[in-house]
Amino acid sequence: xxxxxxxxxxxxxxxxxxxxxxxxxxxxxxxxxxxxxxxxxxxxxxxxxxxxxxxxxxxxxxxxxxxxxxxxxxxxxxxxxxxxxxxxxxxxxxxxxxxxxxxxxxxxxxxxxxxxxxxxxxxxxxxxxxxxxxxxxxxxxxxxxx
Numbered sequence: 001x002x003x004x005x006x007x008x009x010x011x012x013x014x015x016x017x018x019x020x021x022x023x024x025x026x027x028x029x030x031x032x033x034x035x036x037x038x039x040x041x042x043x044x045x046x047x048x049x050x051x052x053x054x055x056x057x058x059x060x061x062x063x064x065x066x067x068x069x070x071x072x073x074x075x076x077x078x079x080x081x082x083x084x085x086x087x088x089x090x091x092x093x094x095x096x097x098x099x100x101x102x103x104x105x106x107x108x109x110x111x112x113x114x115x116x117x118x119x120x121x122x123x124x125x126x127x128x129x130x131x132x133x134x135x136x137x138x139x140x141x142x143x144x145x146x
Contacts, residue, residue: 005041011038016032036055039084041076094122
């Protein structure tokens, strides 16, 4: 990472309109949900990277991760995940990585798993996404590669 970015911040409810606008501009299908924790990194008070931890029964799904285009390929996504190590370690944390991004997630503490290793609450969702033609790989957070 070329610049020292701030640590991740849990979005307070007052920021929700700003987060919603960020997603509309940079990842319209990554709809934020007030019920789930949303974490961001800001630069000069501007949201530049965000992800949502969808809460499930005894697990969570890292979803809707996006970085503002002019900040991509600078290590910011990895920094955000590293900032959330404690949150991701509290319970089983999964992601459905776009297959070309598997190396990124592997480098940042996730490991590939078989679809049958997903909890039932996620397996149905995973199969539905695949049926839509999404090229995704199920992954489970273990620990970062240091």
